[in-house]
Amino acid sequence: xxxxxxxxxxxxxxxxxxxxxxxxxxxxxxxxxxxxxxxxxxxxxxxxxxxxxxxxxxxxxxxxxxxxxxxxxxxxxxxxxxxxxxxxxxxxxxxxxxxxxxxxxxxxxxxxxxxxxxxxxxxxxxxxxxxxxxxxxxxxxxxxxxxxxxxxx
Amino acid sequence: xxxxxxxxxxxxxxxxxxxxxxxxxxxxxxxxxxxxxxxxxxxxxxxxxxxxxxxxxxxxxxxxxxxxxxxxxxxxxxxxxxxxxxxxxxxxxxxxxxxxxxxxxxxxxxxxxxxxxxxxxxxxxxxxxxxxxxxxxxxxxx
Numbered sequence: 001x002x003x004x005x006x007x008x009x010x011x012x013x014x015x016x017x018x019x020x021x022x023x024x025x026x027x028x029x030x031x032x033x034x035x036x037x038x039x040x041x042x043x044x045x046x047x048x049x050x051x052x053x054x055x056x057x058x059x060x061x062x063x064x065x066x067x068x069x070x071x072x073x074x075x076x077x078x079x080x081x082x083x084x085x086x087x088x089x090x091x092x093x094x095x096x097x098x099x100x101x102x103x104x105x106x107x108x109x110x111x112x113x114x115x116x117x118x119x120x121x122x123x124x125x126x127x128x129x130x131x132x133x134x135x136x137x138x139x140x141x142x143x144x145x146x147x148x149x150x151x152x153x
Numbered sequence: 154x155x156x157x158x159x160x161x162x163x164x165x166x167x168x169x170x171x172x173x174x175x176x177x178x179x180x181x182x183x184x185x186x187x188x189x190x191x192x193x194x195x196x197x198x199x200x201x202x203x204x205x206x207x208x209x210x211x212x213x214x215x216x217x218x219x220x221x222x223x224x225x226x227x228x229x230x231x232x233x234x235x236x237x238x239x240x241x242x243x244x245x246x247x248x249x250x251x252x253x254x255x256x257x258x259x260x261x262x263x264x265x266x267x268x269x270x271x272x273x274x275x276x277x278x279x280x281x282x283x284x285x286x287x288x289x290x291x292x293x294x295x
Contacts, residue, residue: 040225050229063233067216068189068213089240096233096235
């Protein structure tokens with residue numbers, strides 16, 4: 001068996017097993033830097049007087065803060081050995097259940113859920129998928145996300 | 154501030170007000186700092202040049218832009234419930250990026266009034282570089 005096939009087999013054996021838990025505090029500073037980085041001046045994220053009068057009852061973090069790498073990137077995923085050197089972001093999805101409040105500690109539990117090998121134009125492509133449940137300090141589910149990375153030969 | 158959009162006002166097939174972004178190198182650095190994605194491909198020109206690559210936008214930054222497209226539209230009384238993203242092409246700092254969307258469906262679910270949208274980003278050539286969907290919960294007029 002080739003070394004590449006061994007690595008792929010090992011990867012597949014970790015489905016449902018490889019898991020990692022990370023914690024990020026969504027404090028005002030992080031929210032401010034995130035909103036500033038994307039140029040999102042929505043007062044819901046930073047203006048308490050404004051936000052109190054809305055369905056949220058107070059300032060919330062932008063839901064798309066979960067696209068930030070510290071909450072959804074390589075750092076939250078269990079480390080697994082991939083067969084090839086190049087990896088690209090294969091996209092994903094986030095489902096939001098509850099608003100994130102400033103000061104929430106976001107605890108993200110990520111599991112390896114799928115490994116698929118396909119033949120591409122320039123070589124094999126390994127699609128590696130992860131699922132994450134994001135909870136706050138009260139153990140309430142804030143969001144669930146799925147992410148796929150594509151490892152290329 | 155724009156008028157609050159209500160579930161009853163939305164029609165399947167209508168366009169969502171576009172969001173035009175003007176990403177700069179500085180913005181990519183701010184994004185790297187805020188999100189802790191420090192991959193050199195997004196800010197280190199010497200690194201990119203030596204690999205015959207161009208500096209590109211982080212995919213997740215585009216996903217965040219599309220998130221803002223939706224939260225800008227739904228206003229204070231709407232809530233983003235789901236977003237999906239897949240990357241079709243590369244985008245570069247110094248070029249405008251337009252986020253667009255179209256309503257593809259409406260349905261009520263319990264006390265929620267859900268609107269589904271197809272969303273995407275377009276580069277200055279009009280090419281679709283990111284594709285996705287979004288579901289939002291809008292207020293109802295009752």
